[in-house]
Amino acid sequence: MKKLLVLLLLAACAAPDPTASPTLYSRLGGAPVVTKVVAETIDRAATDPRTSRSFKEVKLQRVKDLIVEQICSLTGGGCKYTGDPMDKVHAGLKNTEGEMDLVVQFLRDALEHNGVKDAEKNELLRILAPMKRDIVTG
Amino acid sequence: MKKTTRGVLAAMICYAASASAGDRLLATGGAQEVEGQAGGGVVPWALIAGYGTRDQVGGSAFYTGVHTNDFDLGAYGAAVGLYNRVELSYAKQDFDAGSVIPGLKLKMDIVGAKVRVFGDAVYDQDSPWPQVSLGAQFKKNTTMTIPTAIGAKSDSDTDFYVAATKIWLAGFLGRNVLGNLTLRATRANQMGLLGFGGDKSDSRKIEPEVSAVVLLTDNLGLGVDYRWKPDNLSAFKEDNFGDVFLAWFPTRNIAVTGAYAALGSIAGKKNQNGPYLSFQLTL
Numbered sequence: 001m002k003k004l005l006v007l008l009l010l011a012a013c014a015a016p017d018p019t020a021s022p023t024l025y026s027r028l029g030g031a032p033v034v035t036k037v038v039a040e041t042i043d044r045a046a047t048d049p050r051t052s053r054s055f056k057e058v059k060l061q062r063v064k065d066l067i068v069e070q071i072c073s074l075t076g077g078g079c080k081y082t083g084d085p086m087d088k089v090h091a092g093l094k095n096t097e098g099e100m101d102l103v104v105q106f107l108r109d110a111l112e113h114n115g116v117k118d119a120e121k122n123e124l125l126r127i128l129a130p131m132k133r134d135i136v137t138g
Numbered sequence: 139m140k141k142t143t144r145g146v147l148a149a150m151i152c153y154a155a156s157a158s159a160g161d162r163l164l165a166t167g168g169a170q171e172v173e174g175q176a177g178g179g180v181v182p183w184a185l186i187a188g189y190g191t192r193d194q195v196g197g198s199a200f201y202t203g204v205h206t207n208d209f210d211l212g213a214y215g216a217a218v219g220l221y222n223r224v225e226l227s228y229a230k231q232d233f234d235a236g237s238v239i240p241g242l243k244l245k246m247d248i249v250g251a252k253v254r255v256f257g258d259a260v261y262d263q264d265s266p267w268p269q270v271s272l273g274a275q276f277k278k279n280t281t282m283t284i285p286t287a288i289g290a291k292s293d294s295d296t297d298f299y300v301a302a303t304k305i306w307l308a309g310f311l312g313r314n315v316l317g318n319l320t321l322r323a324t325r326a327n328q329m330g331l332l333g334f335g336g337d338k339s340d341s342r343k344i345e346p347e348v349s350a351v352v353l354l355t356d357n358l359g360l361g362v363d364y365r366w367k368p369d370n371l372s373a374f375k376e377d378n379f380g381d382v383f384l385a386w387f388p389t390r391n392i393a394v395t396g397a398y399a400a401l402g403s404i405a406g407k408k409n410q411n412g413p414y415l416s417f418q419l420t421l
Contacts, residue, residue: 050161097191097222098161105163108356118355119312126307129263138193 023076024127027120031072038067040110045103054093074127086134094138159421160189160196160219164356165387166260167219167420169395170200173275173329174215174229175250177301178349178363179381179397179414183318184271184303186254187227188219188421189390195220200418204399206410208237217250225252225273233331235284238405242284244331249276252301259303259316268304268317275299277330288373290333291340297324298342310352316359318349327370328404336370343368357387377402381414393418 028034042064046055055063072079083089104125111121168185171177176187176198188196199216215229227250235242250273257269278294279285285293299322309315323342325335335341345368351361365379383397397414404410 096193098194101161101163101191117312119308122308122312122314126263129261129307130265132258132261 024120024123025072025075025077028071028075028116028124029114030077031068033114033116034071034077035064035068037107037110037114037116038064038071040113041103041107042067044106044110048102048106051099051102051106054095054099071124071128075124086131090135090137092137095136096138097132097136099138100132100136159391160191160194162189162191162196162222163260164390165353165359165385165393167196167198169383169385169393169416170198170202170215170217170227170229170418172202172204172211172213172231173248173250174200174213174217174227175252175273175275176217176219176225177320178318178351178361179383179395179399179416180365180379181318181320181347181349181363182250182252182273182275182299182301183320183349184254184257184269184301185259186219186222186225186252186271187217190219190222192222194222196222196421198418198420200416202395202414202416204401204412204414206399206401206404206412208407209404209410210234215248223254226250227252231329231331235405237407239284244279244281244285246277246279246330248330250274251276257302259305263307268302270300270302273299273301277326277334279330279333282333285327285331285333288332289337289371290327291335293333295325295330295334297322297326299323299347314353314356316349316351316353316361318347320347321345322347325368325370327368327374328376329367332371332374332405337372339368339370351385359383359385361385374406375403377404383414391420393420 045051066083069079070081073081167188168176168183172180175182176185177183187198190196197218201214204211212232217227219225229248231246233244252271252273254271257267259269275297282293299320301320303318306315323344325342345366347365349363351359353359361383363381369376379401381397381399383395385395387393395416399414401410
């Protein structure tokens with residue numbers, strides 16, 4: 001009997017709650033959209049002469065994969081971020097505030113370009129914004 | 139415009155331009171309020187003018203015209219933002235009061251200074267703290283004959299204020315929202331256009347000023363300002379200022395603000411309401 005109760009409780013936990021609102025991750029468009037947005041942002045940041053400095057000698061694909069993973073983990077997509085903490089990743093790069101703001105603008109552009117609506121765009125930026133303290137080290 | 143004014147404005151703009159335009163995010167230097175400092179329509183905010191980051195110099199220049207039932211106000215000037223820390227500004231106001239006394243024009247010079255004390259209005263999304271700045275406006279009215287005749291005590295004075303500005307990303311229905319509270323110590327009559335101090339009071343009072351803006355898109359903000367003011371002259375009752383504005387940034391460097399201003403009673407003329415139009419260049 002006890003076992004059955006536990007099983008029932010577990011089943012209740014696992015069953016999707018029809019009243020739960022969809023996660024930000026799914027509203028962003030899930031893995032396909034987030035992957036494209038991150039790739040566009042990083043490619044542009046690595047190419048634009050105003051921001052490319054910090055992306056030299058960096059494996060861009062690995063950076064993209066980790067950022068997708070991190071966004072997925074922060075927006076309810078169910079991933080686990082396996083990269084290093086943000087302060088450690090950016091230590092020594094001497095990123096400036098200007099470089100940070102430019103990359104944020106690239107991200108905004110990529111989100112718009114991939115059809116992400118303003119509400120989801122702004123929610124994502126709200127989550128990522130405090131990372132500035134760890135990213136801007138210059 | 140006097141030669142010296144033109145020179146100062148040109149020098150400020152050239153300086154901002156030569157030091158290369160800043161990289162801060164779109165619209166984060168605000169508009170230039172009617173006294174020439176980064177803010178809304180009639181309220182200075184804690185934001186530093188221009189797009190300069192902590193390593194850059196930015197700046198902006200503006201012209202604003204306000205047309206009410208009986209008056210016309212023109213304001214123009216420029217501001218330099220140093221390292222997103224210090225803002226220095228110079229503005230002139232020309233007020234056409236020909237409806238009160240034919241040919242009467244009132245003029246004022248305003249030198250502004252602002253220092254960001256702490257906070258980051260945009261990025262501190264995990265903190266309830268706003269960006270906070272301390273500011274001053276050194277004002278000199280150069281047309282004091284009539285203001286003195288109606289009881290104004292002096293031709294110049296300095297307003298001091300503390301301003302707190304915060305942006306909530308996705309703060310309202312997914313839109314970004316800006317809120318601002320400014321507390322100003324002032325004894326100005328109609329911003330100083332009718333001089334400073336009067337028969338009812340000749341000491342500074344602390345008056346609140348508030349703004350709220352909803353960003354409909356990243357480059358279009360719908361906002362309101364409300365500014366409490368002293369009432370120092372028994373000859374002419376003074377009301378608070380209010381406005382509703384739409385600020386549009388068609389590009390990073392250009393802003394156009396259209397507003398409806400409700401300026402209340404001015405120099406004995408009641409219900410001074412009307413359109414407000416402002417153009418701004420931002421670097």
